[in-house]
Each structure stands twice: as structure tokens, then as C-alpha cells.
Amino acid sequence: MDRLFVFFLAIVLVVAAYAMYTGISDVAEPMDNTIPSTTLPADMSSPLDSTVSPTTTTTTSSTTSTLPRYVEVDVFYVEDCKNTVIGRMNNILVNVSGSNVNGTWWPEPEPMFYFSCDGGELTEFDRVLVRGGSSIKGGSSVEGLYRLSEKCGLTKKLKDFDSCSDLHVFIDLAYFDVSSINSSKVTQTSWGISTTTTTTILSDNPYLDKFRGIGYRKLDMHVAWICPTCVPTVNKLVREQEGIKSRSLSYGQEVSYVIYDPDVVSRDQILRLVNAGATVTALNDTEI
Amino acid sequence: MEFRDLLTAIKASIIASSCCGLPLALAFLFMSTGVGNIILALQVAKYKDYFLLLGTMFLFASLYLLIKKKSGGTCNVCDVRKSWKIILINILTYVILTTAIVYGVLPILAEELFR
Numbered sequence: 001m002d003r004l005f006v007f008f009l010a011i012v013l014v015v016a017a018y019a020m021y022t023g024i025s026d027v028a029e030p031m032d033n034t035i036p037s038t039t040l041p042a043d044m045s046s047p048l049d050s051t052v053s054p055t056t057t058t059t060t061s062s063t064t065s066t067l068p069r070y071v072e073v074d075v076f077y078v079e080d081c082k083n084t085v086i087g088r089m090n091n092i093l094v095n096v097s098g099s100n101v102n103g104t105w106w107p108e109p110e111p112m113f114y115f116s117c118d119g120g121e122l123t124e125f126d127r128v129l130v131r132g133g134s135s136i137k138g139g140s141s142v143e144g145l146y147r148l149s150e151k152c153g154l155t156k157k158l159k160d161f162d163s164c165s166d167l168h169v170f171i172d173l174a175y176f177d178v179s180s181i182n183s184s185k186v187t188q189t190s191w192g193i194s195t196t197t198t199t200t201i202l203s204d205n206p207y208l209d210k211f212r213g214i215g216y217r218k219l220d221m222h223v224a225w226i227c228p229t230c231v232p233t234v235n236k237l238v239r240e241q242e243g244i245k246s247r248s249l250s251y252g253q254e255v256s257y258v259i260y261d262p263d264v265v266s267r268d269q270i271l272r273l274v275n276a277g278a279t280v281t282a283l284n285d286t287e288i
Numbered sequence: 289m290e291f292r293d294l295l296t297a298i299k300a301s302i303i304a305s306s307c308c309g310l311p312l313a314l315a316f317l318f319m320s321t322g323v324g325n326i327i328l329a330l331q332v333a334k335y336k337d338y339f340l341l342l343g344t345m346f347l348f349a350s351l352y353l354l355i356k357k358k359s360g361g362t363c364n365v366c367d368v369r370k371s372w373k374i375i376l377i378n379i380l381t382y383v384i385l386t387t388a389i390v391y392g393v394l395p396i397l398a399e400e401l402f403r
Contacts, residue, residue, distance in 0.1 A: 004346065004353065005346070016306070016332045019334060020329070023328050023330075023331030023334075226330075227333045227390065228391055228395040230308075230330055230333055231398070232398040236402040276331070277333065
């Protein structure tokens with residue numbers, strides 16, 4: 001039986017060698033031939049308007065047209081400093097209401113909530129969980145109840161929340177896919193809290209704001225991964241490619257994207273990199 | 289039933305999970321030595337179905353030889369019925385182990401290696 005195992009291992013190595021041998025031509029070939037032209041918008045090859053701005057629809061009288069970065073959420077329960085399994089913690093329960101913020105967490109959520117105590121600067125919470133204590137599930141709705149925790153007591157990181165006379169909690173819109181915002185309390189990208197009145201419907205992720213208006217392009221793709229192992233490998237390849245500014249490539253994501261500088265890296269180069277570990281279909285390539 | 293009876297399933301899982309383990313090993317080798325192309329290493333994963341087929345073929349061929357050995361040189365329906373526990377446990381181990389390696393262990397390992 002050991003001979004049989006060695007024999008099958010030899011076949012495995014032959015198949016691997018053959019795959020790599022045939023892959024040499026695939027790597028060298030331009031990607032244009034492998035992507036159906038019908039999946040590409042007609043305007044992909046033509047220069048686009050360089051003054052594209054975020055899609056913002058203001059439906060009420062508004063004092064600002066800038067997209068908000070932080071939206072205040074309702075605090076409905078504040079605990080005093082308590083002993084917990086992981087040390088002394090302050091817990092706050094907040095409600096992210098669908099009437100204020102609508103959206104879904106990314107497949108690998110990085111929930112970011114901040115607090116401001118008595119007019120102080122925004123500080124990130126140490127732990128973010130949904131109410132009940134479980135982690136936030138990727139792709140789930142942002143709307144809901146959350147338990148936010150901050151170290152307290154002996155660490156003296158800050159005074160206890162229950163002694164804050166003016167406590168505000170904000171959710172960071174840069175860490176999930178926002179579908180709409182409707183809030184009377186928003187603050188802009190600066191740390192100082194400002195209050196404006198605006199109703200905004202967004203179609204873009206505000207995280208991408210920093211890439212807008214400087215000639216970068218956003219390539220949307222449908223990526224069918226060949227194997228789970230390929231995801232981190234391709235991410236490394238894409239991350240290390242010069243000219244790529246941002247990316248969102250993860251397993252089970254319907255539409256992935258890459259933000260790139262067209263002067264440094266071409267669309268075909270990016271598609272070739274992603275195609276190494278997946279079957280990729282370019283959906284859209286527009287200047288942002 | 290001894291542990292070595294399960295070696296068949298373990299070996300079959302190693303062959304089947306080569307689809308994802310081999311590209312990872314090659315990619316890491318290419319990355320750390322600076323020789324070769326990571327994109328080429330990933331081409332191996334495109335033959336995933338063939339590796340799974342090879343693993344399954346190895347499992348059944350090994351089980352055939354195992355039963356034949358235990359039954360003194362024959363492998364008929366009666367012998368298969370006598371060894372049904374070994375066959376079932378090996379098939380289950382093969383399926384569970386391969387799934388765990390391909391979808392559990394290797395992605396975590398890849399995440400660590402290419403962080």
C-alpha cells in the first residue's frame with residue numbers, strides 16, 4: 001500500500017507540474033482574451049469625466065453637501081465600571097436604528113464605534129459586540145443593538161461612563177457598506193463634533209472618499225475563487241502590486257473591487273493577478 | 289479496528305488536499321526564495337477536481353487491497369460485508385479530514401503566511 005501511495009503522489013506531482021507548465025502561457029497571455037467583452041461597459045476604454053464626485057442626493061434642505069463620516073447612535077443603557085472576565089469594563093448599549101443608518105457589514109466586519117465624553121475627542125471602543133455578547137456576523141444588517149465596552153477602573157483610561165454628563169456615541173460609516181443615512185446628528189471627518197441637518201442617500205462607500213477626484217479608477221469584478229487558500233495569496237499579490245491603492249477581495253463576496261492608479265498599473269495587470277487564483281469577470285471600470 | 293486502518297483515509301486526504309496545499313507550499317517557497325512565480329504556483333489549484341478524484345481513487349484502491357489482505361487474497365461481496373466498519377470509517381474520515389484541511393486548516397495557514 002505504501003507503493004500505491006508513492007505512485008499516487010507521483011501522479012499528483014505530474015499533474016502539478018503540468019498545471020504549472022500550461023500556466024506559463026496563461027500568465028504571459030494578455031487578459032483581454034479571457035474576459036468576455038459583453039461584461040465590460042462600452043465606456044471603459046474611453047476617458048471619463050475627471051470631476052466625478054460622490055453620488056449624493058439631498059432630499060431636504062441641507063446645510064452641508066459633504067458626506068458624513070460619523071453618525072450618532074442612540075445610547076439607551078450605560079453601566080458603571082464592573083468586573084468582567086477580561087478585567088474591569090464599562091458597557092454601553094446602543095441602538096443603531098434603520099431610520100438613521102442603513103447598510104450591511106462587510107464579509108469580515110470591522111465595526112468601529114467611538115464615544116465622546118463631556119465634549120472630549122472621539123475615542124474608539126475597546127470591544128464591539130452585538131447585544132447578548134456574540135460577534136458581529138459578516139454581511140448582516142448594521143441596524144440593531146450593540147454592546148460597546150471600554151476598559152475602566154484600574155487602567156484609568158478614562159473616567160467611568162456613568163459620570164459623563166454629556167455622552168455621545170458615533171458609528172463610523174467607513175467600515176460597512178452604507179445604503180442610506182438619515183440623521184440629524186452627524187459629524188464630519190475632523191475630530192471636532194459639529195452638528196448639521198442633512199438627509200443623504202448614498203450609493204458609494206464613504207471610505208473611498210479619500211481616493212476620489214485624483215484620477216484613480218475603481219475596478220469592480222465578480223470573483224469566483226478556485227480554492228479558499230487562493231484568497232490570501234491573491235490578496236498578497238494585489239497588495240504588493242505598485243499602483244493599487246485599495247482593495248476588497250474576500251471569500252463569498254458578490255462584487256469585489258480594486259482602486260488603482262491607471263498611470264502606474266493597468267486594468268489587465270490587475271485582472272491577471274486576480275485571475276491567478278480565481279475566475280474573474282470584470283463588471284465595471286470607472287474613474288472615482 | 290486499529291489506528292493504522294485509518295492510515296488509508298489519512299493518505300487519501302493528503303492526496304486530495306494537495307489541490308490547495310501544494311499551491312500554498314509552492315507559493316511560500318517561491319516567495320521566500322525569490323525564485324519562481326506565485327501566479328504559477330496558483331495554477332495548480334485550477335486542477336482541484338483532478339486531485340480530489342485521485343484522492344478518492346487512492347482510497348478505494350487501498351481499501352480493496354486492505355480487504356484482500358485481511359481476507360487472505362480474496363475480495364468478494366462477503367469480504368466487503370465483513371469489513372463494512374473499516375470501509376465506512378475510512379470513507380467518513382476521508383471526507384471529514386479533506387474538508388477540514390481544504391476549508392479550515394489551509395486557509396488559516398495561508399492567512400498567516402501571506403499576512
